[in-house]
Amino acid sequence: MKKILVTGGLGFIGSHTVVELQNEGFEVVIIDDLSNSSESVLEGITSITHKKPIFEKLDLKNKAAVAHFFKSHSDISGVIHFAASKAVGESVENPLLYYENNLNTLIYMLKYVLGLQESNFIFSSSCTVYGQADTMPITENAPVKPAESPYGNTKQIGEEIIRDTCKANQKLKAIALRYFNPIGAHPSAKIGELPIGVPQNLVPYITQTGAGLRESLSVFGDDYPTNDGTCIRDYIHVVDLAKAHVIALQRLLNNKNDTNFETFNVGTGVGSSVLEVIHAFENVSSQSLNYKFAPRREGDITSAYADTEKANSVLGWEAKSSLHDAMDSAWKWEQKIRNL
Template identity: 70%
Template sequence: MSSKRVLVTGGLGFIGSHTVVALQNEGFEVVIIDNLSNSSIDVLGGITQITGKTPEFENIDLRDKSAVKSFFEKYPDIEDVIHFAASKAVGESVSNPLLYYENNISTLVYLLQELNKKESSRFIFSSSCTVYGQADNLPITEDAPVKEAESPYGNTKQIGEEIIKDTCKTKNSFKAISLRYFNPVGAHPTAEIGELPIGTPQNLIPFITQTAIGKRNKLSVFGDDYPTADGTAVRDYIHVMDLAEAHVHALERLINGKEKNNYEVFNLGTGKGNSVLEVINSFEKVSGEKLAYQIVGRREGDITAAYADTIKANTELNWKANRSLDDALKSAWKWQLVVKNREEEDH
C-alpha cells in the first residue's frame, strides 16, 4: 500500500486549501508547499480549525530547482502529488507572459523530474476548461478539441498537460490525471477558509461579494449582447468543496490502480450553465442584499458559453457535484462577512 502522505503544492490557495481539508477528512497526511505569493499563512489555522489537524507546511518557491530537490530528499516517502501551485490571472498573463511560463511550466518540470526518480508515483494536475476555448458543441466533453489558447495562462495549462502526457509515455509506473475545472466558487461551510483574492478580484463571485459588502462601488457585467437567454455570458459554476472532493476520488483511483490508462483527463463541473445575471439573482436571493451593477462592453478573450459534460467524471471517478449555486453563493457571502470582521478587528 502506498504511503498515505500526499504533497499538495499551492495548498494554502483557494482550491488547494479546500482539497487539503477533503484529504485530511479521508485520513491522508498532507504536506503543503506554498510560497505565500497569493495566499496567507492564516489559512493553515483555518484548515486546523476545520479538521482538528495541522498539515505540515514548507514555504518553498518551486521555481528554485535545488529547493524542490531538497524537499524530496527530506520527504523520501512522498509518491503522491496534487499540483495547484501556479499563477492564474488571465489578464496578468497577457501583460507578463514570461512570469507565467516560468512559474507554471518550469515548476511543473522540476516536480516531475523528482517524481521520475521514484519507482512509482502519482500526480494530479490542476488544469482548466480554458483549454477548450469556445467549444464547438455544448456541453463540453473530454474529447472536445483543445483550441489555440486565448492567453498565456490558458497556454500554460495546455503545455502542462502535454508535458505530463509525454512523461507518462516514458514510464508506466508514473500515473497522472489532469482535472479540467470549470468555474470554482464558494467557501467551506464553516467560513474558516474561502477565496481571498489579493488586490482586485479577477473572478465574478468575489467581485460580487466585495461589491455587496461595500468594498467595490459596483460590479461590471461584461456584455449583454451574447447569443444566450439573457444576453450575458454563461459558465459552469462548481462549489469548491465538490471540486476538492473530486481530487480525493482522482487520487484514490490511481492509488487503487483503477485507471484505464496511466494518463487520464476529466472535466469537473456541474453540467449546467448559469448566466452572469442568473448568478447575480441567486446571490441577491440568498444574501438579501441588492447588488449595484452596470452593463459594460464585452471583455477581450471572453467566450459566450462553457459548461461541462460530467458523465465521465460521474462514472469513472464515482463523483458528482452535489451542491447548488445557491449553496455556493451563500457560503461565499458568509465567508465575505468573516473576512470583513477580521479586517475591521485588524484596524
C-alpha cells in the same frame, strides 16, 4: 497513512482539498510561496480538521529548493499540483510571468516525482483547454483548440508535458482534472476564497461589492449570443471540486486507472450566466448588487459548461451543491472575514 504533497495548498482550491484529504486519513504536506495566499489559512484548515498539515514556504521556480524538498520528503505517495498563476486577464497582460511560473514549476515537479517510490500525480487543469467549444456541454473528447489566453495555453501545454512524460515513463500515473469555475467556501466559513488585491474572479468581486469594499461590479459584455447577453460558465462548489481531487488520487493509489494519463471534466453540467450568478447572490444576501455593463474583456469566451458523464461514471463522483448553495457559502465567508 500515506503522505500527500499539495502544492499551492494554502490557495482557494488547495486549502479545501487539504481538508478533504485529511478527512480521508491522509497525511498532508503543503508547499506554497504565499504569493496569492496567506499563512493564516493553516489555522482555518487545522480548526476544521483538528490536524495541522506540514507547511513549507517554497518557490517552486527555485529548482534547487525543490530538489532539497524531495530529498527531505522521499516518502511522498502522491502529488496534487495546484501551484500556478490563474487569472485570464493578467495572463494576457503578462504572458511571460505565466509561462515561467506555470510551466517551469510543473517540469521541476515531474522531474522529482519520477524519483519517488510511488509516482502519482494529479494536475490542476482547466476547461480553458477547450477554448470556445463548438458544442455544449463539453465532453473530454472535444478538440483542444488554440487557447484564448496565455493562462489557457499553459494548461494545454501542461497537459502535453504530462502526457509526453507518462508515455516515456510508464511509472508515472497522472490524472488531469479539467475543472470549470470553482466558487463558494467551506460550510464552516473557516476557509474560503481570499484574493490578494483586486479580485480577478467574478464571485469574490460580487461578495466584496456586496460588502461595500467595491463601489460596483463591472459585467464584461452584454452582447454575447446568450439568453441575457452575458457570458455563461459552469460554477462548481469548491468543496465538490476538492472531493473530486481526493477520489482521483485514490484511483491512482489503488491502481484503478485505465491508462497512465487520464483526463476528466469536473463541473456541475449546468451553465449559468453572469447575471444569473448576480441574481443568486442578491437572493441569498437579500440585497441589490450595484453593477454596470462594460466592454467585453480580451480572452473571454461566450460559453463553457461541462458534460460530467465520464467523471460521474468512471470516478463515481458528482457535484452535490447548487449555485444557490455556493453563493450562500461565499457570502457567509465574506461576512465573516469582514466582521459584518
